[in-house]
Amino acid sequence: xxxxxxxxxATTPERRGRAALGLAGGIAxxxxxxxxxxxxxxxxxxxxxxxxxxxxxxxxxxxxxSAATYQRVRTEMGLDLxxxxxxxxxxxxxxTGDFGRSVLTTNPVIEDIRTYFPATIELATLGTLIxxxxxxxxxxxxAVRSGSVLxxxxxxxxxxxxxxxxxxxxxxxxxxxxxxxxxxxxxxxxDIAYDYLVTPVTGxxxxxxxxxGQIDVFWNAVSHIILPACLLGxxxxxxxxxxxRALVLNELAQEYVVTARIKGLSxxxxxxxxxxxxxxxxLLTVVVLSxxxxxxxxxxxxxxxxxxxxxxxxxxxxxxxDMNAVLGxxxxxxxxxxxxxxxxxxxxxxxxxxxR
Amino acid sequence: MAGTSSSLAAWLxxxxxxxxxxxxxxxxxxxxxxxxxxxTAMAGLAIVVLLIFVxxxxxxxxxxxxxASGDLRTERLLPPGPVFWLGTDDQARDIYSxxxxxxxxxxxxxxxxxVIATPIGLAIGTISGYFGGWIDRIxxxxxxxxxxxxRLVLALAFVAALGPGIENAIIAIAITAxxxxxxxxxxxxxxxxxxxxxxxxxxxxxxxxRILLKHIVPLCLxxxxxxxTLDMAGIILTAAGLGFLGLGAQPxxxxxxxxxxxxxxxxxxxxxVAAVPGIxxxxxxxxxxxxxxxxxxxxxxxxxx
Numbered sequence: 001x002x003x004x005x006x007x008x009x010a011t012t013p014e015r016r017g018r019a020a021l022g023l024a025g026g027i028a029x030x031x032x033x034x035x036x037x038x039x040x041x042x043x044x045x046x047x048x049x050x051x052x053x054x055x056x057x058x059x060x061x062x063x064x065x066s067a068a069t070y071q072r073v074r075t076e077m078g079l080d081l082x083x084x085x086x087x088x089x090x091x092x093x094x095x096t097g098d099f100g101r102s103v104l105t106t107n108p109v110i111e112d113i114r115t116y117f118p119a120t121i122e123l124a125t126l127g128t129l130i131x132x133x134x135x136x137x138x139x140x141x142x143a144v145r146s147g148s149v150l151x152x153x154x155x156x157x158x159x160x161x162x163x164x165x166x167x168x169x170x171x172x173x174x175x176x177x178x179x180x181x182x183x184x185x186x187x188x189x190x191d192i193a194y195d196y197l198v199t200p201v202t203g204x205x206x207x208x209x210x211x212x213g214q215i216d217v218f219w220n221a222v223s224h225i226i227l228p229a230c231l232l233g234x235x236x237x238x239x240x241x242x243x244x245r246a247l248v249l250n251e252l253a254q255e256y257v258v259t260a261r262i263k264g265l266s267x268x269x270x271x272x273x274x275x276x277x278x279x280x281x282x283l284l285t286v287v288v289l290s291x292x293x294x295x296x297x298x299x300x301x302x303x304x305x306x307x308x309x310x311x312x313x314x315x316x317x318x319x320x321x322d323m324n325a326v327l328g329x330x331x332x333x334x335x336x337x338x339x340x341x342x343x344x345x346x347x348x349x350x351x352x353x354x355x356r
Numbered sequence: 357m358a359g360t361s362s363s364l365a366a367w368l369x370x371x372x373x374x375x376x377x378x379x380x381x382x383x384x385x386x387x388x389x390x391x392x393x394x395x396t397a398m399a400g401l402a403i404v405v406l407l408i409f410v411x412x413x414x415x416x417x418x419x420x421x422x423x424a425s426g427d428l429r430t431e432r433l434l435p436p437g438p439v440f441w442l443g444t445d446d447q448a449r450d451i452y453s454x455x456x457x458x459x460x461x462x463x464x465x466x467x468x469x470x471v472i473a474t475p476i477g478l479a480i481g482t483i484s485g486y487f488g489g490w491i492d493r494i495x496x497x498x499x500x501x502x503x504x505x506x507r508l509v510l511a512l513a514f515v516a517a518l519g520p521g522i523e524n525a526i527i528a529i530a531i532t533a534x535x536x537x538x539x540x541x542x543x544x545x546x547x548x549x550x551x552x553x554x555x556x557x558x559x560x561x562x563x564x565x566r567i568l569l570k571h572i573v574p575l576c577l578x579x580x581x582x583x584x585t586l587d588m589a590g591i592i593l594t595a596a597g598l599g600f601l602g603l604g605a606q607p608x609x610x611x612x613x614x615x616x617x618x619x620x621x622x623x624x625x626x627x628x629v630a631a632v633p634g635i636x637x638x639x640x641x642x643x644x645x646x647x648x649x650x651x652x653x654x655x656x657x658x659x660x661x
Contacts, residue, residue: 036497036501037500037501038497040498040501040502040505040649041501041505042642044505044510048513048514048517049517051517051518052516052517057578079625083520092433111359114630121377132357151528159642160642161643162589162590162641162645163589163593163638163641163642164634164637164638164639165593165596165597165600165613165616165634165638165641165647166593166597167597167600167613167616168600168616168631168634168637168638169634170632171616171620171623171630172631172634174623175624175627179623214408252454288424291505296507296508296509297514299506299508299597299601300508300597300600301603303600303601311558313508314512315512318512318516318603319602321516323516323517326451326512326513326516330509330512330513333506333509334505334506334510336510337504337505338504338505338506341504344419344490
């Protein structure tokens with residue numbers, strides 16, 4: 001849904017009008033919007049942090065501390081300052097990446113995020129790749145043979161993707177492909193036997209293991225990632241194929257397609273070289289938006305597959321009332337989502353000459 | 357009988373309605389006629405009607421209590437059978453009965469989120485579009501900020517702060533759901549704002565509030581309604597996701613997402629405990645999606661892709 005609205009936002013006449021200011025104006029406007037939106041995100045997480053019913057001082061000192069200790073810690077945490085001043089400190093800390101310490105892991109939250117985030121990126125990237133490589137051709141075929149059996153199948157794939165709870169589908173996939181058929185490895189990112197064999201460089205296990213020549217580790221990691229990646233890929237495919245179909249159908253109705261056909265070009269050339277090429281820019285924004293949604297939506301998938309990513313980090317911190325970790329994780333995922341969302345908008349304006 | 361139904365059809369489809377009510381009913385009838393020609397939309401409508409029926413008559417349809425445990429020694433984790441139609445969970449409760457009562461929660465979530473989010477979106481969108489200028493710029497900037505937010509993660513953080521529970525889950529989803537409605541209502545308002553009939557009302561001395569409430573909002577309603585219906589599946593899925601993560605309805609409430617989370621521990625051997633509520637969520641969201649698609653085509657031909 002946020003995908004739809006995002007694309008809607010990207011194509012409103014108002015935004016296209018703004019793009020008329022030109023390239024520099026476009027980038028300046030993008031940076032301004034990005035800054036304001038990220039600021040909004042910081043405000044919202046600050047407000048969320050203030051309405052927590054848990055007393056953050058009690059969480060640190062424990063309920064047996066004396067009144068003097070309580071007061072001292074309260075002052076140290078800056079909780080006796082006026083709200084505006086508290087927000088200023090929070091904002092400065094957020095910008096510099098200081099989200100405080102996690103009560104659960106006792107590490108600074110930003111270090112935890114550095115450890116967990118690559119796993120999420122690895123999963124979401126593979127998911128988007130699968131979704132794009134299958135979704136775009138499916139959408140094109142559905143548009144070319146609009147009304148055919150294939151078109152209906154693509155529509156059903158999309159409808160199911162929009163209707164099925166992802167965590168439930170993940171559980172059922174684990175039951176079938178791991179427990180019953182034993183085709184893939186189970187939850188987690190790697191078997192314990194292979195753990196710590198690869199030194200993290202990029203943090204992406206598939207890349208690191210290949211670079212260090214650990215082929216066994218690579219294949220083990222593949223058998224772990226393939227199921228959650230296919231699952232995320234399916235959801236991305238449902239959206240991408242539907243949007244591709246709509247975009248290509250729109251192009252096929254244009255007059256240049258008629259001209260190309262009259263010129264005697266083969267139908268394949270008309271579709272793949274002319275129509276798809278003109279749909280490529282909005283399609284790119286669709287893929288970027290889908291990537292952003294997978295980053296965010298990984299919260300549920302990661303929980304199901306015990307995937308040690310940022311989503312698992314946020315939910316396990318939630319269950320332990322570790323608010324520093326929750327808000328830090330939310331800010332980072334939120335910032336990635338917001339940036340990708342706005343980048344897709346910028347790409348649309350920069351790459352499509354018609355919007356200049 | 358045939359005579360009355362044909363005269364009723366004539367009354368509904370007349371080109372010269374005698375009253376406002378007749379015109380409205382006639383309009384609704386035409387919309388329904390268009391909808392009824394679309395078999396998948398009717399399937400969606402049937403699912404939604406079934407959901408409402410089950411939610412209303414859950415106590416009559418249920419065979420067991422949805423909350424009270426059965427005999428923990430003999431009735432735990434039973435497979436589907438003649439006594440427990442869809443099996444039992446780890447507390448020896450009848451899954452079929454829990455499923456029926458769970459439909460009430462699903463329906464409540466959908467209705468409450470729409471009731472909270474739609475007026476917010478309508479108010480912000482119509483005010484923004486009608487007044488224009490700096491009001492428009494500020495309101496739309498706020499809407500854009502919320503549009504760019506990650507909805508699920510924010511809902512998570514909200515619920516984390518407010519405390520787990522179905523009420524807080526509803527508030528969290530509603531807070532993140534309104535921006536698309538505001539954008540849509542604004543776009544509609546912009547096309548209506550300069551119509552002759554709005555000028556006429558203004559010349560007659562109608563206040564801005566009156567114009568907004570009596571003339572603009574009703575005209576925005578149909579497209580916003582379509583959009584809300586299309587979003588309902590997403591609302592159900594988010595609520596179930598929060599329940600699954602332990603942040604929505606709390607046990608022993610028979611919420612479907614929470615039921616999946618409880619069944620997860622027995623996935624390998626008693627798979628139906630987790631599978632059955634998931635199928636229910638899937639069918640209901642599919643129903644709302646089909647109905648929403650059909651409504652969009654029937655009521656709002658402009659938005660049809």
